[in-house]
Amino acid sequence: MIINHPLLGPRDAQEFTYLGDAGLINRPYWLSENALREFHDYLHLRDNPAGLHRELWFHEQGDRSWLVVTRDTTTHEITKVELARDVARANRAAEVMQ
Amino acid sequence: MRYSALRLIKESLTGHKGWGPQWRDPDPKEAYDYVIIGGGGHGLATAYYLAKEFQGARIAVLEKGWIGGGNVGRNTTIIRSNYLLDGNEPFYEFSLKLWEGLEQDLNYNAMVSQRGILNLVHTDAQRDAARRRGNAMILNGSDAELLDTDGVRAMYPFLNFDNARFPIKGGLLHRRGGTVRHDAVAWGYARGADQRGVDIIQNCEVTGFRIENGKVLGVETSRGFIGAKKVGVSVAGSSSRVMAMAGMRLPIESHVLQAFVSEGLKPFIPGVITYGAGHFYCSQSDKGGLVFGGDIDGYNSYAQRGNLPVVEDVIESGMSLIPGLGRARLLRSWGGIMDMSMDGSPFIDKTHIEGLYFNGGWCYGGFKATPAAGFCFAHLLKTDRPHETAKAYRLDRFMTGHMIDEKGQGAQPNLH
Ligand SMILES: Cc1cc2nc3c(=O)[nH]c(=O)nc-3n(C[C@H](O)[C@H](O)[C@H](O)COP(=O)(O)OP(=O)(O)OC[C@H]3O[C@@H](n4cnc5c(N)ncnc54)[C@H](O)[C@@H]3O)c2cc1C
Numbered sequence: 001m002i003i004n005h006p007l008l009g010p011r012d013a014q015e016f017t018y019l020g021d022a023g024l025i026n027r028p029y030w031l032s033e034n035a036l037r038e039f040h041d042y043l044h045l046r047d048n049p050a051g052l053h054r055e056l057w058f059h060e061q062g063d064r065s066w067l068v069v070t071r072d073t074t075t076h077e078i079t080k081v082e083l084a085r086d087v088a089r090a091n092r093a094a095e096v097m098q
Numbered sequence: 099m100r101y102s103a104l105r106l107i108k109e110s111l112t113g114h115k116g117w118g119p120q121w122r123d124p125d126p127k128e129a130y131d132y133v134i135i136g137g138g139g140h141g142l143a144t145a146y147y148l149a150k151e152f153q154g155a156r157i158a159v160l161e162k163g164w165i166g167g168g169n170v171g172r173n174t175t176i177i178r179s180n181y182l183l184d185g186n187e188p189f190y191e192f193s194l195k196l197w198e199g200l201e202q203d204l205n206y207n208a209m210v211s212q213r214g215i216l217n218l219v220h221t222d223a224q225r226d227a228a229r230r231r232g233n234a235m236i237l238n239g240s241d242a243e244l245l246d247t248d249g250v251r252a253m254y255p256f257l258n259f260d261n262a263r264f265p266i267k268g269g270l271l272h273r274r275g276g277t278v279r280h281d282a283v284a285w286g287y288a289r290g291a292d293q294r295g296v297d298i299i300q301n302c303e304v305t306g307f308r309i310e311n312g313k314v315l316g317v318e319t320s321r322g323f324i325g326a327k328k329v330g331v332s333v334a335g336s337s338s339r340v341m342a343m344a345g346m347r348l349p350i351e352s353h354v355l356q357a358f359v360s361e362g363l364k365p366f367i368p369g370v371i372t373y374g375a376g377h378f379y380c381s382q383s384d385k386g387g388l389v390f391g392g393d394i395d396g397y398n399s400y401a402q403r404g405n406l407p408v409v410e411d412v413i414e415s416g417m418s419l420i421p422g423l424g425r426a427r428l429l430r431s432w433g434g435i436m437d438m439s440m441d442g443s444p445f446i447d448k449t450h451i452e453g454l455y456f457n458g459g460w461c462y463g464g465f466k467a468t469p470a471a472g473f474c475f476a477h478l479l480k481t482d483r484p485h486e487t488a489k490a491y492r493l494d495r496f497m498t499g500h501m502i503d504e505k506g507q508g509a510q511p512n513l514h
Contacts, residue, residue, distance in 0.1 A: 046350075
């Protein structure tokens with residue numbers, strides 16, 4: 001698989017390590033009333049679709065950035081690559097808007 | 099029809115015309131007491147033990163493709179009872195005991211071969227870990243022997259003992275472990291279940307559940323609605339997809355694991371060998387092919403095929419352990435989709451929906467579990483209580499803090 005890094009261009013997926021479901025960006029608030037349940041779900045219950053999946057990859061043997069890769073789990077085709085930082089900021093902005 | 103030597107002689111004298119199909123091909127009925135989703139090893143074993151041991155009646159197994167087309171027909175056929183933790187080892191020991199009596203029980207030649215499994219160690223720390231594991235195994239009624247370098251050399255003289263980086267310091271030998279003909283397991287259970295009245299319905303994909311007031315009433319399928327008092331889900335790599343139809347999210351990711359087989363060679367590996375310094379394990383099939391594999395690819399996948407980096411890693415590891423491997427030609431490689439759980443251990447449990455039960459999360463080790471998983475799932479379906487050896491396999495164990503993490507890796511499925 002080739003991951004088209006937003007800053008570095010196409011890189012072999014072997015340079016990266018895989019973490020999983022990009023939902024892991026959205027850490028629950030530690031003082032929330034249901035923190036125990038929320039952290040349980042956050043840590044253990046992941047999206048696992050057959051089809052498009054948004055997932056976290058770490059460029060360990062590269063610039064050590066975290067990426068959000070959109071990949072089809074039935075074909076391994078990668079359709080979108082974003083910096084995780086940008087995704088996290090956009091998520092937070094969306095939260096503030098609500 | 100019972101199989102026997104006498105029967106074989108009779109058939110060979112009469113042109114093999116009297117064999118007949120091993121199971122029926124029935125149309126689905128309107129309703130059953132028990133519907134098992136998934137005609138892999140686990141689903142078929144569940145139906146078999148439900149009918150045989152627990153007097154279950156009106157049972158159907160629904161399979162979206164053909165039985166044996168999933169992981170039960172794609173694995174590297176290793177069976178063993180060499181786990182460390184209390185939640186696991188009694189279960190796998192129970193499974194190995196069932197394997198030991200399986201062929202007589204099923205009247206079916208599944209080629210159960212207890213040819214021994216040797217886990218190699220390369221450092222002092224690994225030897226300590228092997229000794230500890232061996233003791234845990236023996237405490238749970240399994241068998242284990244710690245070999246030194248000479249002991250390993252006597253068994254497998256062709257291994258690379260003088261590897262400067264990873265010298266072979268010995269190994270943990272589990273003599274009762276071995277291999278089984280995987281397809282025959284599916285077929286044997288299917289035949290046994292069919293003989294006890296179970297309807298095995300192929301080309302029947304479950305597309306939804308009918309659930310009212312928190313109670314399951316049956317399943318929607320590509321062959322219409324089928325009513326059921328109890329539904330047991332046993333779909334291996336498809337667990338998340340199927341349970342999502344009941345609105346559940348599981349502590350599971352689906353990953354691809356590859357396997358390889360070489361051309362047929364004269365017998366030279368009598369047992370199963372696992373490398374302690376790289377991702378590689380190997381055995382030799384009765385046809386002579388070297389059957390080997392390594393690590394999972396490491397990312398979510400439903401593609402049933404892997405990528406080249408893992409191929410390279412497995413072959414490199416293999417070459418560093420068995421240099422002679424480089425002389426053999428590779429015939430085939432393939433991949434299967436496994437349900438990797440958050441602690442690397444499985445689930446056999448009720449769900450919060452009445453009448454809906456789940457068996458899954460077997461990772462890359464569910465083949466050896468087939469008999470006991472079937473038995474324990476049948477026990478749960480019939481009695482609503484977990485079997486003695488499977489009571490740790492709860493869906494809520496991450497909430498209660500009772501994870502069964504053999505490797506101590508935490509909630510990271512691609513590291514288990
Ligand atoms: C390459 C490889 C090597 C392995 N090696 C070993 C090994 O050496 N030892 C070991 O112990 N384990 C091994 N495993 C793991 C083992 O194969 C699995 O854990 C085990 O087979 C899973 O249980 P099963 O046999 O019931 O699965 P499967 O045979 O996959 O059965 C599940 C069935 O459910 C069906 N299904 C899915 N969705 C639906 C639906 N919606 N409706 C109806 N049916 C559905 C599928 O078609 C499938 O037939 C290996 C796996 C792989 C891929």
